Amino acid sequence: MTAAATERDALAGTVARVAADVPGVAFLRPGLVDLFRPAARTGPPRDAGRAPAGVRVSRASGAVPWEVDVQIVVRRDQRALSVARAVRDAVTAALSGAAPGAQVTVTVTNAV
Amino acid sequence: MAMNSGAELPGAGTGPGSGGADEHAEDERLACGRLLSEVWEAGEGGADDPHLRACPHCSAAVRQLDLLGAAVRGAADGGGREPQLDAGALTERVMDVVRLELRPGRPLPLGEREEDLWVREAMAAKALRAAAETVPGVRAGSCRIRPAESGGSPSRGPVRVRLEVVVPLTPGLRDLAEEVRRRVRGAADDALGLPVDHVDVHITDVAEPAGADPAWTDPAGTDPGTVGADEGNQP
Amino acid sequence: MPGDDGLLAVRAAEGDEDAFEALVRRHAPGLLRLAASMLGSPGEAEDAVQDAFVSAWRRLPEFRGQSAFATWMHRIVVNRCLNMLRSRRPVADLDSVPEPAAPDHAVSPARAAESHAAAVALGRSLSELSPEQRVCWVLRELEGQSYETIAETVGISPEAARGRVFRARRCLTEAMTAWR
Numbered sequence A: 001m002t003a004a005a006t007e008r009d010a011l012a013g014t015v016a017r018v019a020a021d022v023p024g025v026a027f028l029r030p031g032l033v034d035l036f037r038p039a040a041r042t043g044p045p046r047d048a049g050r051a052p053a054g055v056r057v058s059r060a061s062g063a064v065p066w067e068v069d070v071q072i073v074v075r076r077d078q079r080a081l082s083v084a085r086a087v088r089d090a091v092t093a094a095l096s097g098a099a100p101g102a103q104v105t106v107t108v109t110n111a112v
Numbered sequence B: 001m002a003m004n005s006g007a008e009l010p011g012a013g014t015g016p017g018s019g020g021a022d023e024h025a026e027d028e029r030l031a032c033g034r035l036l037s038e039v040w041e042a043g044e045g046g047a048d049d050p051h052l053r054a055c056p057h058c059s060a061a062v063r064q065l066d067l068l069g070a071a072v073r074g075a076a077d078g079g080g081r082e083p084q085l086d087a088g089a090l091t092e093r094v095m096d097v098v099r100l101e102l103r104p105g106r107p108l109p110l111g112e113r114e115e116d117l118w119v120r121e122a123m124a125a126k127a128l129r130a131a132a133e134t135v136p137g138v139r140a141g142s143c144r145i146r147p148a149e150s151g152g153s154p155s156r157g158p159v160r161v162r163l164e165v166v167v168p169l170t171p172g173l174r175d176l177a178e179e180v181r182r183r184v185r186g187a188a189d190d191a192l193g194l195p196v197d198h199v200d201v202h203i204t205d206v207a208e209p210a211g212a213d214p215a216w217t218d219p220a221g222t223d224p225g226t227v228g229a230d231e232g233n234q235p
Numbered sequence C: 001m002p003g004d005d006g007l008l009a010v011r012a013a014e015g016d017e018d019a020f021e022a023l024v025r026r027h028a029p030g031l032l033r034l035a036a037s038m039l040g041s042p043g044e045a046e047d048a049v050q051d052a053f054v055s056a057w058r059r060l061p062e063f064r065g066q067s068a069f070a071t072w073m074h075r076i077v078v079n080r081c082l083n084m085l086r087s088r089r090p091v092a093d094l095d096s097v098p099e100p101a102a103p104d105h106a107v108s109p110a111r112a113a114e115s116h117a118a119a120v121a122l123g124r125s126l127s128e129l130s131p132e133q134r135v136c137w138v139l140r141e142l143e144g145q146s147y148e149t150i151a152e153t154v155g156i157s158p159e160a161a162r163g164r165v166f167r168a169r170r171c172l173t174e175a176m177t178a179w180r
Helices: A003-020 A032-036 A080-094 B020-025 B036-044 B050-054 B056-078 B082-100 B121-132 B173-192 C002-013 C017-039 C042-062 C069-086 C109-126 C131-141 C147-154 C158-179
Strands: A025-028 A055-058 A067-074 A103-111 B107-109 B117-120 B139-147 B159-168 B196-207 B228-230
Touching: A003 A025, A003 A055, A003 A067, A003 A080, A067 A080, A080 A103, A080 B117, A080 B121, A080 B173, A103 B121, B036 B050, B036 B056, B036 C158, B050 B056, B056 C109, B056 C131, B056 C158, B082 C017, B082 C042, B107 B121, B117 B121, B121 B139, B121 B159, B121 B173, B121 C002, B139 C002, B159 B173, B173 B196, C002 C017, C002 C042, C002 C069, C017 C042, C017 C069, C017 C131, C042 C069, C069 C131, C069 C147, C109 C158, C131 C147, C131 C158, C147 C158
Parallel strands: A067 A103, A103 B117, B159 B196
Antiparallel strands: A025 A067, A055 A067, B107 B117, B139 B159, B196 B228
């Protein structure tokens, strides 16, 4: 694994952990692996450190800021915009040291 | 209803396997001269034919069919409780597959123009339909949400909502549609944070109130499709 | 509520999986019974109905409500069952024919035993019908459908549907007479 890939995975792990802890987030948009687990419907993905679903971290080159894409499922009684903003702010703050100026995109895909 | 004779069937080219003509070749003429297929049809249709009741051959044939029906229904009833339980498990299995193949739809912009926050159309539509259904008696169907202005992809800026509803029969359809529109706008803001430019409410059907004559037809001759709340393009 | 079905189908077509779940919950019991009577096996019936619903979810965006959702779903299940019957090995293994459960509302034990045995005889002779005969007969006998509707569902002429139902009835009444 290259150093860049390692750095990217570390960032993605941080993003997943931080985003999942934001109040109002039910879980990150589950990927196939998560859905095949029993009780995937309501439970948060457990292996949050490993290639988390719902998080994509990329950048065109080492000279530009990272682009972070987070897909979340919110709780039904929460305002989508408020949760999305809280996720964006929490992720931006968590990355301020390792990835300053990261562009954070948040998409609310569903409510449960 | 007369049975066709084999001669009237052109080659029985009706699909794989034996065709109609072959089937009828197996018909049987009862001792009284009637065709078994005709007797069964008459018996099944509850035809009031004195011969059917009087003739021992015909009534025996009809009784055979009745016995068959009784055995079928007996078998069906006997297994009728277990499948109830299975239907619940089946629903879960079907939905497990469906959740792997969701159709979330296009991303729609949340919040201010410069924010990079989005909600998927299918989820937003669910919230807006639910808001419409807080008006008593209203049921929501199609809900399409599109960018109000053309431009970048995905497009920023407020959206346009087109909602179809079935409403109860009331004198004030226009007021009702207006109330639906108001609640949809409210939910777009309160539940989602989705800036909305325009809400079209289309009444696709008017449901008679519970207990009313189901054969009710619109006495005023108004076409429900033309009644609706459309706020035009003003902000 | 069939009218409600239409609304739910439109929502499901637009990606509302909750609406689809409501439809599945509503129609699964009836479709399971239908598939079980066509296939004679609860396990296979569950497979057929599950496949049919998944297929319906995928095809819903093209479903424009030309027919009622129930009719559309019914047709998908019937075709699924027909295909499963056709792919069975031509010679039915009689030992694998499941015994239908006995009805529990029979008047007397003797009567119950009689109808139970009749149901077993029926199950066996059903497995000897051709797939088309079996499906046409179930639609007529259990669903009470017209020959025109059966013909449309199975993709044959009404006259052929009528013939298949007749032939199935002959086979089945003969088998039951032999048993008696």
